[in-house]
Amino acid sequence: MATIRDIMPAFDLLQPTSIAGARKLLEQHGRDAWVLAGGLDSFDWLKDRLKKPKTVVDLSGVEELKGIRTTSDGIEIGAMTTLTGVVQHPVIKEKYGLLAEAASVVASPQIRNQGTIGGNVSQDARCWYYRAGWPCYRAGGNICYADTPVGRNREHAILHANRCVAVSPSDTAPALIALDARFVIGTRKGERVVDAEDYFIGPDIDITRLNILQPGDLLTAIRIPSAWAGARFYFEKVRDRNVWDFPLLNVASAMVVNGGKVERIRIAVNAAAARPLRLTAVEKAVRGLPANQATAEMAGRLAVQGAVPLQFNAYKIPLMRNLVKRAIGGVQEAT
Amino acid sequence: MSLTSLFQWATDPWEQNVPIHIAWFLIWVSAIAGLLFLIVHATYVRYFAKPRQYAVEVPPPVASEFPERVPTNSLVARLYKWIMSAAMLTLLFTAFLPRVGFQFPWVTYHWIAGTVLAASILFHIFHASFWMDFWAIWPDRIDITDGGRRIRRFFGRAAPPPRKSAKYPLDIKLSHGAIMAAGLTAIVTGVLMMFRVRTIFFPRNPYLFSDMTWGMIYVLHGLAGVGLIALVMVHIYFAVRPENRHMLKAMIFGWMSRDSYLEEYDPKRWVVEPTISSPESKGPKGSGAGNAE
Numbered sequence: 001m002a003t004i005r006d007i008m009p010a011f012d013l014l015q016p017t018s019i020a021g022a023r024k025l026l027e028q029h030g031r032d033a034w035v036l037a038g039g040l041d042s043f044d045w046l047k048d049r050l051k052k053p054k055t056v057v058d059l060s061g062v063e064e065l066k067g068i069r070t071t072s073d074g075i076e077i078g079a080m081t082t083l084t085g086v087v088q089h090p091v092i093k094e095k096y097g098l099l100a101e102a103a104s105v106v107a108s109p110q111i112r113n114q115g116t117i118g119g120n121v122s123q124d125a126r127c128w129y130y131r132a133g134w135p136c137y138r139a140g141g142n143i144c145y146a147d148t149p150v151g152r153n154r155e156h157a158i159l160h161a162n163r164c165v166a167v168s169p170s171d172t173a174p175a176l177i178a179l180d181a182r183f184v185i186g187t188r189k190g191e192r193v194v195d196a197e198d199y200f201i202g203p204d205i206d207i208t209r210l211n212i213l214q215p216g217d218l219l220t221a222i223r224i225p226s227a228w229a230g231a232r233f234y235f236e237k238v239r240d241r242n243v244w245d246f247p248l249l250n251v252a253s254a255m256v257v258n259g260g261k262v263e264r265i266r267i268a269v270n271a272a273a274a275r276p277l278r279l280t281a282v283e284k285a286v287r288g289l290p291a292n293q294a295t296a297e298m299a300g301r302l303a304v305q306g307a308v309p310l311q312f313n314a315y316k317i318p319l320m321r322n323l324v325k326r327a328i329g330g331v332q333e334a335t
Numbered sequence: 336m337s338l339t340s341l342f343q344w345a346t347d348p349w350e351q352n353v354p355i356h357i358a359w360f361l362i363w364v365s366a367i368a369g370l371l372f373l374i375v376h377a378t379y380v381r382y383f384a385k386p387r388q389y390a391v392e393v394p395p396p397v398a399s400e401f402p403e404r405v406p407t408n409s410l411v412a413r414l415y416k417w418i419m420s421a422a423m424l425t426l427l428f429t430a431f432l433p434r435v436g437f438q439f440p441w442v443t444y445h446w447i448a449g450t451v452l453a454a455s456i457l458f459h460i461f462h463a464s465f466w467m468d469f470w471a472i473w474p475d476r477i478d479i480t481d482g483g484r485r486i487r488r489f490f491g492r493a494a495p496p497p498r499k500s501a502k503y504p505l506d507i508k509l510s511h512g513a514i515m516a517a518g519l520t521a522i523v524t525g526v527l528m529m530f531r532v533r534t535i536f537f538p539r540n541p542y543l544f545s546d547m548t549w550g551m552i553y554v555l556h557g558l559a560g561v562g563l564i565a566l567v568m569v570h571i572y573f574a575v576r577p578e579n580r581h582m583l584k585a586m587i588f589g590w591m592s593r594d595s596y597l598e599e600y601d602p603k604r605w606v607v608e609p610t611i612s613s614p615e616s617k618g619p620k621g622s623g624a625g626n627a628e
Binding site: 140144201 | 343345346347348353355356433438439440442443531532533539541549550
């Protein structure tokens with residue numbers, strides 16, 4: 001489809017300086033408003049003229065949304081905090097290294113300087129066909145161009161596909177799920193706090209969105225409780241090149257091992273489905289078992305149960321199996 | 336408003352402008368149209384309608400010749416009816432609730448309900464063709480003549496009163512026809528649409544048709560679906576109206592009272608075998624269930 005590139009359509013640019021101001025503007029403009037955080041997802045859509053909002057609400061001037069604060073029970077990260085800010089924050093590095101590691105492998109240093117944690121978890125799917133402006137399910141149409149015998153679906157879903165097979169491309173999302181984070185959302189009805197895993201939705205619920213944000217809503221902060229501070233963390237991202245690339249798969253786990261046994265664990269993967277997946281069956285199965293190779297092997301097999309490969313992404317099944325295995329058993333023990 | 340604004344359009348990868356869906360505001364158009372019909376009809380019946388009047392073309396039957404409980408619908412027919420109703424309501428709710436803001440994983444429930452409806456309709460066609468009076472549900476010459484009489488009388492023009500109905504009154508026959516047309520359209524298009532999702536029945540094949548043909552299939556499915564919103568609303572409304580409650584009860588219990596039968600139906604057009612034994616005998620001894628829906 002012919003697309004005019006690099007020249008954005010005209011829109012009204014609104015630049016609030018407070019959360020209340022931003023919320024008011026978003027409520028006022030509803031579906032016509034586009035929330036601009038770091039702009040790394042937004043400018044692709046706007047320059048390709050595939051999204052033509054009447055109004056863009058730029059959050060870069062809202063200082064309340066930036067910064068990392070320690071709280072009585074952990075930390076609170078403003079949604080507009082840059083990924084570099086997350087990576088370099090001493091408390092995050094010390095106690096929540098999982099998130100620092102996940103954020104450190106997002107795209108490239110330049111993108112991490114500009115990209116925000118809120119934008120990273122809220123970015124849209126990166127399916128070629130969707131991004132090309134074709135009328136697929138996610139774009140409101142009635143077909144998935146990727147889920148066909150000749151569709152380019154190497155990067156797409158192996159689990160929980162429902163008509164659309166695009167995946168969530170976020171690296172920080174599984175880390176936040178593993179850390180049992182809460183997302184704070186400003187809505188018309190007031191502040192709403194949801195578990196990280198409930199922030200994301202699959203195509204079975206709403207095929208046109210990857211998260212629960214409705215028009216007028218604003219993700220303001222992410223809270224990480226201290227429950228998992230200093231746990232044994234594992235994050236691994238597999239991608240085609242080592243910089244400036246989205247994950248083919250990633251895994252994040254937080255585990256508390258006591259006496260050689262798994263006392264508590266939270267584990268999540270992303271780029272396997274349209275939403276980051278918390279592997280609750282794996283968590284349940286390994287709890288109380290020795291954190292060794294046999295448990296890791298079993299966890300890996302369990303993680304991929306029900307996986308359905310597309311024409312070109314069957315490699316994701318052994319990849320996910322091995323990533324889960326490494327997350328629990330450690331890299332040295334994996335084969 | 337042009338006809339094309341009733342559909343959503345998109346440009347496919349081959350630069351063709353193709354329809355992809357109906358315009359979703361049609362959901363509200365249908366729901367409001369159905370609601371308005373109910374309000375207007377209920378108001379008319381409550382305040383303006385005259386008592387029903389029928390032509391007496393047959394000698395008054397000897398009431399005691401008929402069973403107290405006139406059999407209407409066999410157990411199989413009733414089971415079919417309620418299964419079909421449940422499937423239809425599930426289909427409508429799973430199709431349109433997500434469109435108006437209630438989000439849940441609807442697709443699986445939708446195609447399962449659609450499969451149940453398709454199977455029950457196939458069974459119904461087979462059952463009606465070989466075990467029931469297939470033509471009983473279609474309007475006949477008397478229905479059309481009486482329909483004309485009713486319309487003329489409604490507008491205050493001189494016309495003889497209509498006769499009592501056969502087993503299925505004309506409005507039931509017309510309702511059956513409309514729901515059948517919309518339902519079959521939704522079912523046929525829905526079965527084709529199942530080629531675009533993963534089901535247990537056959538492999539996906541999204542390229543079975545051209546984009547334009549697929550678009551028309553989706554549009555027809557949508558139009559039939561929104562049409563069914565109003566039709567089902569009206570159907571339920573008439574089912575629960577006091578004057579029709581004997582039909583609702585008949586659809587539950589399989590019989591109606593002798594009084595209801597003699598009051599509303601023409602024994603010549605809906606023949607019920609008189610009770611042979613004592614006029615006081617109870618229970619369904621007529622032959623009406625033989626051509627029951």
